[in-house]
Amino acid sequence: MxxxxxxxxxxxxxxxxxxxxxxxxxxxxxxxxxxxxxxxxxxxxxxxxxxxxxxxxxxxxxxxxxxxxxxxxxxxxxxxxxxxxxxxxxxxxxxxxxxxxxxxxxxxxxxxxxxxxxxxxxxxxxxxxxxxxxxxxxxxxxxxxxxxxGVTFAFISVILIYYAFGTLTVTVILSKGIKDSLAVRLAVGIALVGFGTKVxxxxxxxxxxxxxxxxxxxxxxxxxxxxxxxxxxxxxxIYEIYPMREVFVWAGTISVLFAAIFLGYQKNYKRMFAYSTMENMNIALIGLSTFTFAGLVGSLLLLLSHSFGKAGAFYSSGNVYEMSGTKSIDGVGGLIRNKASAASMLLSSFAVTGTPPFGTFFGEFLILYSVLSIHFYAQFGIIVLSLFLAFVSINFNVSKMLFRGKSEYSQSGINTAIPLIAAIISVFIGIVFLVVYHEIL
Amino acid sequence: MNIVFTVIYLLAALIVVTGFYIQSNKYLRSMVMTQAFQSFLIALIAILLGIELKQYTFFILAVLVILLRSFLVTYFLAAKIPKNKNYLYESKLPTTYYLLVDLAFIVVSIFIVYSISFIHIVSRIFPESNIILFPMLLFFQGLFIIASRRRTIAQILGYIEEENSLILMGTFILPVPIIIESSVFLDVLILVVIFSIISIEKTEHKPVEELRG
Amino acid sequence: MLELILETLSQYLFVVLFSPLLIGIFEKFKANVESRRGPSIFQPYYDIFKLLKKETVITENSSRLFLYAPYMAFGIYSLIALIIPVFMTKPIIFTASGDFFAGAILFSLAAFIKIIGTMDSGSNFSSMGASRLMSFNFFSEGTLITVFFAVALISGTNNPYTTNHYLISHPLSNLSLVHIFAVFAFFMIFMYEFGKMPTQSEGNQEMGMIDSGIDYEYSGKALAVNKWSSYMKVYLLGSVLINVFLIPWGMFNTFPLFFLNAIVMFGKWIFLIIIVLIVDTSLAKLRLFKVIDYLAVAFTFSILFLILTEVIA
Known part of the structure; x- marks a missing residue:
């Protein structure tokens, strides 16, 4: 306390x-x-x-x-x-x-x-x-x-939970086990739209x-x-009260698909990373919604690793913006000459797209496994396709920023350490988590 | 069906009518004042319920609504209405357009949301009645105002209307603990303050090229 | 049988003969409010008789439709007069030929025939009035039909006589939400059809001409018939408003007593005229383009509360 x-x-x-x-x-x-x-x-x-x-x-x-x-x-x-x-x-x-x-x-x-x-x-x-x-x-x-x-909409869900259980205490409600009633189902469904706005x-x-x-x-x-x-x-x-697997997994799958499509034509690197966040969050949502242990571990791993990786990505974007003064992907080039910024940008972009040594890869792997384990084959196909699309578009854009052109940027007065640290933590935290998750979950 | 219930029922219907009035109105000041009146009606319903059910929380709710919504929020918003005559009007589209599109939107949403699912949620305060319909109507009206208007102040009115509908819905279904409900009010108040900071420079919202895709 | 024929005849004749008087009374009252002496209350009759004596002039290009349309409209209004409870509150001979819905459709049909009749004259003024009327009728007729539906949903039938009985025997239904809003929407439509403020449709200025545009090319007998059918339309709608929505009580339907209905209806109409007069003299006229907004409000109310009945019931 x-x-x-x-x-x-x-x-x-x-x-x-x-x-x-x-x-x-x-x-x-x-x-x-x-x-x-x-x-x-x-x-x-x-x-x-x-x-x-x-x-x-x-x-x-x-x-x-x-x-x-x-x-x-x-x-x-x-x-x-x-x-x-x-x-x-x-x-x-x-x-x-x-x-x-x-x-x-x-x-x-x-x-x-x-x-x-x-x-x-x-x-x-x-x-x-x-x-x-x-x-x-x-x-x-x-x-x-x-x-x-959107979050106001979620308040209806709170009202309905109170209506169904007479209390709002999480532990009391969860200890009652899964309860199927129309009010509960509505509450969970509305929460998907309401809190989903923020997700x-x-x-x-x-x-x-x-x-x-x-x-x-x-x-x-x-x-x-x-x-x-x-x-x-x-x-x-809220989902734990009454897991509506089909609805949540489909909502996540469609969101991932659309995020991947939006990623295809981004011209602004910060917007690109924003859509990548949307993609990762929805994969985590799918993992949690499968309601299996593998899905849960995968989602937590993904979220943990992604939060550091994406923080690194945004810090590096901030540096790039400060150096170049533009947010447009085409406006930036030749970043490779600034070693620290380039390294952090590349590492974090690998981190958020789920490249193998990073925790996000293992997270996505576990989530995909759990989707298969509950026999959602169509969703599995769509997610794999979207992940591939997102991986290609983000890394293609980032490599354009790094290797194309001959611009010179001055790095004076810029914090290059933090983005790099964040990206590197993202590598280790996944491995550490995989080693210790039996202990802490 | 006692007399208090009938009065509350009619008041709830009147709240929906005020929602339509805000929707069809073009003058910002009149919209803001209607919002104050709408909140006052909600307070009135809360007082009536408090007397009928002998629960003091309803009186707190009523006092909060009147104090925060009818006075403070209205004061902040009214102070922010642009003095320039060109900005007094909200929109140049005909009223008929708003009324009919609003009507179509509401009818469709009510049929989808209400008659499929919410009709089975029985109000704890008024069993055997369909009074939850009114807050639902108000809720979708608020959403429609946010979607259809461009001026900041009109959008925030839509948001307030939405929160009003939540309070009404909470009151009708089963009042949630007052401490959570009161945070709904503070929420709007702070939002209005934020709005007043932003609206110094920006009073209208249009699609922006940089924010596409 | 004789009784039935007598009842039918009395209802029909009452509608036809009494309707111009109402307009006269209204004009007289209005003049008094405005501190004028005003015309006699029998002025509409004088107008009609005068016009009936005059010859009818027809434009060169008109076909027979132009000439016959007023009579057809008059016939349709006569039929409506027989199927809705405007004088008798029990079924008469022609009642079985239609219900509320048929009444609403017949109103639309009459308006339609009047409009194509006037379009046939080829006059610019007339077609302008016709096009305005059509764009407004789009809402007003929709509202009329939905209001009738709302009432039908309250009483569970669309027979106007049964509805009337239902409302008499269930006084509380008159206070139901749906009923209140149906009355409100219907009253708005009635004001529009009556052609009074806030949507004045009579008048000689070009901008205000809605109904007058229809009559513009008519003269002599045809004009008289046209005017008369307009009076009947107002009476029919007003009587529905009174007898079905506002005050369904106080009607007699046994043989000798039903003649008293004439007095009852007269009293009710005086009441309605006073309400209309208050509205008419206290409101300013809406601009022509605002009329559609006014009607849209009425339409919104009727549809919304039609939905409410459907969902709540």
Whole structure:
């Protein structure tokens, strides 16, 4: 109990030192990382907080990406020319954003989970106008209105859960076992559309590329690395009440297919990575929806590895944007001359497309295995095809950026270490996870 | 079927009518004020229920609705209506178009969503009635406003209407704990504040070339 | 049998003879409200008699359709007068020939015949009026039909007489949501068909001419018949509004007593005229292009609450 409260409160205390928030928030984030160790030995399965091993992996993801984003922000945000919000406000909103995500993960109540998800929207909305332009204002507004409307829809699901069970406590509801009634089925189905808006399920994903491409790089990394997984976690907790396999797997499959198609004609590398996030999230959704152990392990592995890889990808995109001043793929070339940026870009692009040594590959492999094990052959075919398409389009575009042209970029004043670290962690964390998952799950 | 129920039923229908009024209206100020009136009607329903069922949470709900929706949100929004006369109007399309497309949208959605599934959800407050239909109607109206309007303030009105419908639905099906419900209000309030920050520079939303595909 | 014939005749004659008087009363009342003396309440009769005595002039290009259309329309309105409860509240001879739905369709048919008749004259003014009328009727007739459906759904039948009885015996149905909104939509349509504010359809200015455009090329007997059938249309719609929707009570249907219905209907109509008068004198006229919005609102209400009945019931 005490560790959860500490995790929620320390970033808020750090905000108290508003003048020095740049430093205090990083200190707070480091303390949070250390708090995760005692938290692991004090998991809670009743009361106000509900943390099992699955939740713990998500919390680990959120904390580490938050820390990396903060460190990366120090230089990046400082260099932004036309700021929509001041630097201190930026760090404060990041803190709120982080706390909202941790809250949504840890609470033992579907209603508060909804509150947490809604709070992430509100606290992160203004982060999008850090690099202020007419387009980023438009993207912010789309993000707010589409995601809020979608998450509002999910509130119906909360009402229906309360209607069906008379309580909103997650542990109580899950301990009752699978209950089949119309209200429950409706609740789960509506949650797919409602929280699915935030996860990036196909027809309601439209905010995702806009927000990711216009947000500053550390915020994009937070969005795609952890915000979407958090929404997916909440969706999974609701899915556990009554697993509607067919519906969820099909929704995920179609989303993956469309993400792969959209990836084919992207001209903006940040949008390209945004669609890649959509693809990975939906594969994870499929893995969780198969409701098998292999699927679960695969999804967690994919999410964990992807969050670092995608954070690396967005940090490198941020560097490329800072160096070249354009977000267009064709506008960038000859990146190979800048060794550190090129390496991080290439590694993270391999990481998010599921190239063998990375954790994402093993995750996708396990998920595909679990799809086959429940005899969903049509879906299997579509997913494999989409994965292939996505792999080709992303790596083709990235190699264009790296090897074509002879542009020279200056790397001065740019944080090249963090993207590389994030990409390298992505390699190891998959292997580490595969070794220890028997212990921690 | 007692008299309180009949009154609530009629009030719920009136709320749907206000939704249509917002939909067909072209003047921003009048839209904002109708929103305040709509929220007031919801508060009225909550008070009536509170008296009928003798539950104090409904009174809290009513006070919250009136305080936050009818006054604060309305105040923020009304302050943000552009003073320039050209921007007073929301749209130049004919009312008939909005009414008919809205009608078609609602009828189709209700037939799909309501009559297939929600008709089996029995209201705990009013068993043996189909009062859940009204919040559903309002919900789809809110969605349609968001989809059909371009001005920021009109879209946020659609969103508020949607949240209003949720409160109404929660009230009718089974009131969820007040602490969760009240977060719905704060949510809108903060959103309106964010809106007022953004709307300083951007009051209209059109397809943008950079955000395609 | 004799009784039945007597009832039928009295209903028909009442409709035909009483309808111009209502317009006269309305005009007189309106003049009084506007502090004028106004014409006599029998002025519509004088107009009709005067026109009947005059000769009919026909344009060169017109066919016989132009000449016969007013009579056909008059005949159709006469048929409607026999199948809906506008005077008697029990079935009479021709009642079996149609129901509510048939009534609504017949209204449309009459409007259609009037329009093709007037189009036949080839006059620009007439075709302008006709095209306006057609674009508005698109909504008004749709509303009329859906409103009748809504009532049919409340009472479980589309026989107007049964509906009338049902509403008399179930007073609470009059307070049901569907009924209230059906009344609202129907009243809007009635105001439109009556041609009063906010959608004034009479008038000599070009922009306001909707109904007048139809009569533009007619003269003499044909014009008289045309006007008379317009009066009948108003009476029929108004009586449906009164007898089926607003105040279904107070009608007699036994043999000697039913003559009292004349007085009852007169009283009810005075009540309706006062309502119309209040609306008419307190509202400003809508622009011509706004009329369609007005009708769209009525249509929206009728459809929406038709759906509500379907879903709720």
């Amino acid at each position: 005490i560790y959860e409260i500490l995790i929620l409160i320390i970033p808020l205390i750090a905000m108290g030192f508003y003048k020095n928030i740049k430093i205090t928030s990083i200190i707070a984030a480091i303390i949070e990382m250390f708090l995760l160790i005692p938290l692991y030995f004090n998991l809670s399965d009743s009361g106000f907080f509900f943390i099992d091993h699955i939740t713990y992996i998500f919390i680990l993801m959120v904390s580490s990406i938050y820390l990396m984003s903060l460190i990366y922000s120090r230089k990046y945000i400082h260099n932004v020319k036309n700021k929509g919000i001041s630097e201190n406000v930026y760090y404060m909103l990041m803190g709120f954003f982080y706390v909202a995500m941790e809250f949504a993960l840890m609470v033992n109540n579907y209603g508060f989970m909804w509150v947490g998800i809604e709070t992430t929207t509100i606290s992160s909305a203004l982060l999008l106008i850090t690099e202020k332009s007419d387009i980023s204002l438009e993207a912010t507004w789309r993000y707010i209105i589409i995601v809020s409307a 990036g399920v196909f027809p309601v994903h439209t905010w995702l590329p806009d927000a990711h491409s216009e947000a500053p790089a550390p915020v994009s990394a937070m969005f795609s690395g952890v915000l979407l997984p958090v929404a997916l976690y909440v969706l999974y907790r």
